[in-house]
Amino acid sequence: MKLIISRLTGGLGNQMFQYAIAKSLAKKNNDTFKLDISFYPKQTLRKYELNLFNIKENIASDHECNQLRGKEDFLFKVFKKLGFEKRPNSYYKEKEIAIFDDNIFHLKGDIYLDGYWQNENYFKDIRNDILKNFTLKQDISKEAKNYLEQIKNSNSVSLHIRRGDYVQNIDTNKTHGICDINYYKKAIKYIRDNVSNPIFYIFSDDIKWCKENFNFLEKKIFIDKTKSALEDLELMKNCKYNIIANSTFSWWGAWLNENKEKIVIAPKTWWSVRPNKTIVSKNWIIL
Secondary structure, eight states: OOEEEEEOOSSHHHHHHHHHHHHHHHHHHTOEEEEEOTTSTTOSSOOOOGGGBSOOOOBOOHHHHHHHHOOOOHHHHHHHHTTOOOOOTTEEEOSSTTOOOGGGGGOOSOEEEESOOOOGGGTGGGHHHHHHHTSBSSOOOHHHHHHHHHHHTTEEEEEEEOOTHHHHOHHHHHHHOOOOHHHHHHHHHHHHHHSSSEEEEEEESOHHHHHHHOTTOSSEEEOOOOSSHHHHHHHHHHSSEEEOOSOHHHHHHHHTOOOTTOOEEEOSOSBTTBTTOOOOOTTOEEO
């Protein structure tokens, strides 16, 4: 039995991809997998959140990480800056973001995974396991339950607008860009042409902006009383249909949606700097 360690970085959506690939690899050969969460104690913007799900949570020790990825001390960082990055054979870096790398399933010995792994081909074969793992440990708030009741009793469409650092951080904005109003108008039209009496549930990290800019949309409900992003994700996955942003968070909201008749609409451009690449799932509508 070998050990697989996955390095977690970024927000919740990224953490979910990094967990899913490790779970998939471990299940294939009945191996053990652990999570390296050493990125988060130094962070102010991001935090480790997978422990709020019903996951198999094994945290890798510093010793285990150092063995499989190499010790990332001061000397290592100096040599890395000079272009000399020496790593153990167990260290495996993602070659190209969003591109499925089949070689990963044929690696021998212990593995340390370093990447984003934003491709469902790494874990779609264990979809049922992932669906179970990404359920919440704790009950949602009364406010979220009220939304959930409405969502389950209507032709609900989640509409996610990602702003936050996509707008405020210059580097992030250059990398990702944002979905403009025209994208959402086209997506809304597609839903209205294909769904009877849809109700749009609007999710965002900037609800104030949404209220100012989506006044053209009828039959809408702004989700502004939930207590956490996890509650938003729970509500999004329970909507019957999904309009997502170029965000791993809303990607997971749509992917976890178990409605067999679901329609998922995704933006054509996922990254401004990689206009020809996307992480869109098969059968989703790209606009």
